[in-house]
Amino acid sequence: MIYALVFKYTSYISFIIFVIGIAYKWWKWSSMPLHLRWELYPVPHEVLKAEYGGSYLEEVNWWLKGRLVSVFGELKEMFKEMLFIVRIYRSNKRLWLLSYSFHLGIYLILIWFILIFLGAITTTYIGIPIPSMNPWAIFVYYVTIIIGIVGDVLAIVGGLGLLVRRLVSPVLRDYTTIPDYFNLILVLLALMSGLLAWFFDPSFNLAREFMSSLINPLLPPPYLNVITIVHLAIVQIIIAYIPFSKITHFIGKYFTYHKVLWDDEPNMGQLDGKIQELLKLKLFWSDPHIKSGDTWINNASG
Amino acid sequence: MGDKHTIIRIKDISKLGGQLVKLSLTDLMPLPPPYDKPGMEPPMTEPKPEWSKSYVTELDGYIAIDIPWKPKNKDEEGKLIEKFLEGLRKLTSKSDNWTFLQPLLLALEYCAKCQNCAEACPIYIASGRKEIYRPTYRSEILRRLYNKYIAKKPGADIELNIYTILRLGELAYRCTLCRRCVQVCPLGIDNGLIAHEIRKLFAQELGIAPKPLHERGTMLQLKAGSSTGMNPKAFLNMVKYMEDLIYEKTGKRIKIPVDEKGADILLIHNAGEYLSWPENPAAYAIIFEEAGISWTLSSELVGYDAVNYGVWYDDVQLARIALRHVEVARKLDVKKIVIGECGHATKALIVVADRILQGEYRIPRESVLPLLRDIVLSNKLNLDPSKNNFPVTLHDPCNIVRLAGIVQPQREILRRIAPLFREMEPHGVYNYCCGGGSGFAIMTSMNFTEWRVKVASRMKFKQILEAFRDVIDPKIPKYVCAPCSNCKGELRDLLMHYNATKFYNIHYGGLAELVVNAMVDLKEPYLDFLIKKE
Numbered sequence: 112m113i114y115a116l117v118f119k120y121t122s123y124i125s126f127i128i129f130v131i132g133i134a135y136k137w138w139k140w141s142s143m144p145l146h147l148r149w150e151l152y153p154v155p156h157e158v159l160k161a162e163y164g165g166s167y168l169e170e171v172n173w174w175l176k177g178r179l180v181s182v183f184g185e186l187k188e189m190f191k192e193m194l195f196i197v198r199i200y201r202s203n204k205r206l207w208l209l210s211y212s213f214h215l216g217i218y219l220i221l222i223w224f225i226l227i228f229l230g231a232i233t234t235t236y237i238g239i240p241i242p243s244m245n246p247w248a249i250f251v252y253y254v255t256i257i258i259g260i261v262g263d264v265l266a267i268v269g270g271l272g273l274l275v276r277r278l279v280s281p282v283l284r285d286y287t288t289i290p291d292y293f294n295l296i297l298v299l300l301a302l303m304s305g306l307l308a309w310f311f312d313p314s315f316n317l318a319r320e321f322m323s324s325l326i327n328p329l330l331p332p333p334y335l336n337v338i339t340i341v342h343l344a345i346v347q348i349i350i351a352y353i354p355f356s357k358i359t360h361f362i363g364k365y366f367t368y369h370k371v372l373w374d375d376e377p378n379m380g381q382l383d384g385k386i387q388e389l390l391k392l393k394l395f396w397s398d399p400h401i402k403s404g405d406t407w408i409n410n411a412s413g
Numbered sequence: 414m415g416d417k418h419t420i421i422r423i424k425d426i427s428k429l430g431g432q433l434v435k436l437s438l439t440d441l442m443p444l445p446p447p448y449d450k451p452g453m454e455p456p457m458t459e460p461k462p463e464w465s466k467s468y469v470t471e472l473d474g475y476i477a478i479d480i481p482w483k484p485k486n487k488d489e490e491g492k493l494i495e496k497f498l499e500g501l502r503k504l505t506s507k508s509d510n511w512t513f514l515q516p517l518l519l520a521l522e523y524c525a526k527c528q529n530c531a532e533a534c535p536i537y538i539a540s541g542r543k544e545i546y547r548p549t550y551r552s553e554i555l556r557r558l559y560n561k562y563i564a565k566k567p568g569a570d571i572e573l574n575i576y577t578i579l580r581l582g583e584l585a586y587r588c589t590l591c592r593r594c595v596q597v598c599p600l601g602i603d604n605g606l607i608a609h610e611i612r613k614l615f616a617q618e619l620g621i622a623p624k625p626l627h628e629r630g631t632m633l634q635l636k637a638g639s640s641t642g643m644n645p646k647a648f649l650n651m652v653k654y655m656e657d658l659i660y661e662k663t664g665k666r667i668k669i670p671v672d673e674k675g676a677d678i679l680l681i682h683n684a685g686e687y688l689s690w691p692e693n694p695a696a697y698a699i700i701f702e703e704a705g706i707s708w709t710l711s712s713e714l715v716g717y718d719a720v721n722y723g724v725w726y727d728d729v730q731l732a733r734i735a736l737r738h739v740e741v742a743r744k745l746d747v748k749k750i751v752i753g754e755c756g757h758a759t760k761a762l763i764v765v766a767d768r769i770l771q772g773e774y775r776i777p778r779e780s781v782l783p784l785l786r787d788i789v790l791s792n793k794l795n796l797d798p799s800k801n802n803f804p805v806t807l808h809d810p811c812n813i814v815r816l817a818g819i820v821q822p823q824r825e826i827l828r829r830i831a832p833l834f835r836e837m838e839p840h841g842v843y844n845y846c847c848g849g850g851s852g853f854a855i856m857t858s859m860n861f862t863e864w865r866v867k868v869a870s871r872m873k874f875k876q877i878l879e880a881f882r883d884v885i886d887p888k889i890p891k892y893v894c895a896p897c898s899n900c901k902g903e904l905r906d907l908l909m910h911y912n913a914t915k916f917y918n919i920h921y922g923g924l925a926e927l928v929v930n931a932m933v934d935l936k937e938p939y940l941d942f943l944i945k946k947e
C-alpha cells in the first residue's frame with residue numbers, strides 16, 4: 112500500500128518534469144537566432160508548385176506577386192511523415208517495416224494512455240463503472256485492451272528489430288553510441304515489463320484504477336503487484352528522462368522541417384529589425400581576413 | 414553495407430599516419446555502355462610522394478586543400494589542435510555563428526544514425542560505397558568532437574589528434590553540398606550543412622581553405638573585382654569582344670549597355686562566362702536587345718562578377734560580396750538585380766544572403782531563368798525549334814533547383830525550342846549534382862580533378878549516357894544543357910576526361926545559346942559544334 116502511494120506521487124513528479132523539460136526544449140530551439148536561409152525543395156507549402164518542388168522564385172518580379180503559403184500543404188506532408196514515415200518507406204522498405212512497427216506501436220500506446228485516462232474519468236467522475244453494460248463502457252473496455260496489446264507488441268517487435276539491426280551490422284554498430292543503446296533499451300524495458308504486467312492485469316482494470324487515483328488526489332491508489340511496480344518505475348523514469356534525450360527527436364524534426372528546410376520566408380522588411388540586431392553582434396573568428404572583435408555589419412561592409 | 418571490404422570505422426579518422434582509403438577503378442560504380450568495356454576509362458594515378466610533406470594525403474590520397482597546411486613539428490601540431498577546438502567552440506556560439514547556429518545544432522543533436530541518407534549520395538554510391546564518403550561519416554566525427562569537447566556529453570567515443578584534424582579538413586571537401594541526402598532523411602538532418610560548417614571552421618578560424626576558393630577566389634574578387642582576376646578594364650575589352658562576336662556570328666550590330674544608370678535590370682554573370690563561354694552572355698545581349706528589355710551590365714569592381722564563393726566556405730566573405738553586389742546596383746539605380754546562368758551565385762545572392770540584406774540593401778533580386786522563359790513564351794523572338802533538331806538533355810544545377818525551387822522555367826523553354834529534349838533520370842529537385850558543386854569545378858590543383866571526374870561526377874556521367882542511350886551514335890550531335898557556369902566547368906572536365914565529345918559527339922553549354930541558335934534570322938548556327946567544318 113505504501114509503495115502504491117509512493118508511486119502515485121512519483122507519477123506526478125515525473126509528469127511535471129516531463130512537461131517542464133519539453134517546454135524548455137521547445138523554448139531552447141524556438142529562441143535560437145534567425146539563421147540565413149537554407150531551404151530545401153520540395154517545400155510543401157508552395158501553392159500549386161509543391162508537387163514538383165517549385166518555389167515563388169520561378170516568377171519574374173516575385174516580390175510584387177504576393178506570396179501564398181498553404182498551411183494545409185505543410186500539415187499534409189507533416190502527417191504523411193508522422194503517420195507513415197514516408198521518407199524511409201520510399202528508400203528502405205526493410206528498415207521502414209521495423210521503424211514503422213516501432214513508431215506505430217508507440218502511437219497506439221499513447222492512444223491507450225488516453226483511453227485509460229478517459230476510462231478513469233468515466234468511472235471516477237461520471238460514475239459509470241468499467242466494465243459494465245453501458246455502451247460507452249463496453250467500447251472503452253474493449254478498445255483499450257485491443258489498442259494496448261497491439262501497440263505494445265508492435266513496438267516490442269519493431270524495437271527489438273531495430274536493436275538487432277544495429278547489433279548485427281558492423282557499420283550501424285560503429286555509429287551507435289552508448290546513449291543510443293541506452294535510449295532504445297530503456298524503451299524496450301518499459302514495453303516488455305508492460306507486457307508482463309498485462310499478464311496480471313489482462314483487461315487493464317488495475318491500470319484504470321491507478322489512473323483514477325491520479326486524477327482524483329483524494330482517491331487512494333490500488334494495491335500494486337511487484338511486476339506492475341517495476342513497470343511503473345521504468346515508465347516514470349522514461350517520462351522524466353525523455354526531455355533530456357534524443358527521444359525528443361519529434362521536437363527536432365519539427366524545427367528541422369518547419370524552421371530550416373521549409374523556411375523560405377523572404378525578407379520584405381518584416382525581418383529587418385531582427386537582422387539589424389544580429390548584425391550588431393561581435394564575431395571573434397581569428398583568421399586575419401576577419402576583423403576579430405568587430406561586428407558583423409562592420410565586417411561585411413569592409 | 415560494404416561488409417565485404419574491411420570497414421573503415423569512425424575511430425580510424427584518428428589513425429596515426431597512413432592513407433585511410435585507396436580507390437581503384439574496379440571498386441567504383443560501373444559506367445553504362447559504351448563505357449562498360451575495360452580500357453574506356455583512363456586509369457587512376459598515385460599521389461606524388463613529395464606531396465605528403467605539405468599536403469594531406471592521409472585521407473584518400475587526393476588533395477583538395479592546396480595550401481601547405483601540415484604542421485611541421487609537435488609544437489605546431491599542438492597549436493593546430495588547440496585552435497581547432499577554439500574554432501569548434503565559436504562554430505557553436507551565437508555571436509560567431511548565428512548565421513547557421515540553429516540548423517547546425519539541430520543536425521548535431523538529432524541524427525538517428527539510420528543511414529537512410531547514404532543511398533541518396535552520389536559520391537558514396539559512385540565510389541563503390543566507400544565508408545569515408547558516407548554522408549554521416551564526417552557528420553558523426555564532428556558530432557562526437559562537439560559532444561566530447563564542447564557540450565561535454567557522455568558517450569562520445571572519439572580521439573582528437575592531429576590526424577583527426579588533417580583528415581577532417583580534407584573530408585569537408587568530399588561533399589558537394591548538393592543536399593540530396595537531406596531529402597530522404599526522416600529527421601531532416603543536413604549532412605551537407607555539416608560539411609559546410611566544417612569548412613567554415615577551418616577557413617574562419619585557421620585560414621585553411623583551397624586557394625581557388627579563398628586566396629584566388631573571394632579575396633581576389635574583393636580586391637581585383639573578379640575571382641578570374643579580370644579588372645574593370647579587361648571587362649570592358651571583353652564587352653567589345655562580345656559585340657564583335659555577335660556581329661560575326663549573327664550579322665547584328667549590338668551595343669551592349671554598360672553602367673547605364675536607371676536601367677530596369679542590372680544583369681550580373683559569372684565572370685568565368687566571359688573567359689570560357691562568351692557565347693552565353695553574348696546570347697543574353699542578343700535576346701534582351703530583341704525583346705526590348707531595359708538592362709545594363711556593370712563595370713565596377715565585383716559588379717561584373719556574380720560569383721560568391723563565400724557561400725561554400727566562409728560566411729563573412731559571403732556577406733562582404735553580397736553587400737558589394739547590392740551597392741553596385743544601388744549606385745546604378747536599377748530596379749532589380751538579375752543573376753545570369755550561375756547556380757551558386759543565384760542561391761548566394763537571392764536566397765542565402767536574403768537575411769543579411771536589410772533596410773536600403775533590400776533590393777529585389779531574381780534568377781534570369783524566369784525572365785528568359787517569359788521572353789521565349791511571349792513570342793517576342795522569332796524562333797524556329799527545328800534549328801535545334803538534335804537530342805538535348807537538361808542538367809539541373811542543385812543550387813537553382815533543389816536549393817532555390819526554380820524547376821519549370823528552364824523546362825518550359827526547352828519544350829518550346831528543343832524538339833528532341835529528353836529528361837535525365839532522376840531530374841528536377843531529385844537530380845544528381847554535376848560533381849562540381851561547392852567549388853569543386855574550379856578546384857584543379859594536384860590530383861583533385863581526377864577525383865572529381867571519376868568519383869564526384871560519375872553519377873552525372875552515367876545519367877548523361879543513359880539519357881542519350883538511343884542516340885549514342887557519334888554521327889548524332891548531342892547537347893547537355895546546363896544553365897550554370899560551374900556545372901559547365903565540371904561538364905567540360907568530365908567530357909574531356911572520358912573523351913565523350915570526341916568519341917560520341919556529346920557537347921555541353923548553357924540555355925541562352927540554345928535559344929539564340931533557334932532564332933530564325935540567323936544564317937549560321939550559333940552553336941559552334943553545328944557548324945560544318947570544311
Ligand code: SF4
Pocket residue numbers: 523524525526527528529530531549597598599600601602603604
Ligand atoms: S542523417 Fe538522417 S538519414 Fe542519415 S543517418 Fe542521420 S537520421 Fe538517418
Ligand code: SF4
Pocket residue numbers: 533534535536537547548587588589590591592593594595604605608
Ligand atoms: S550533400 Fe550531397 S555530396 Fe554531400 S553527403 Fe549529402 S548527398 Fe553526399
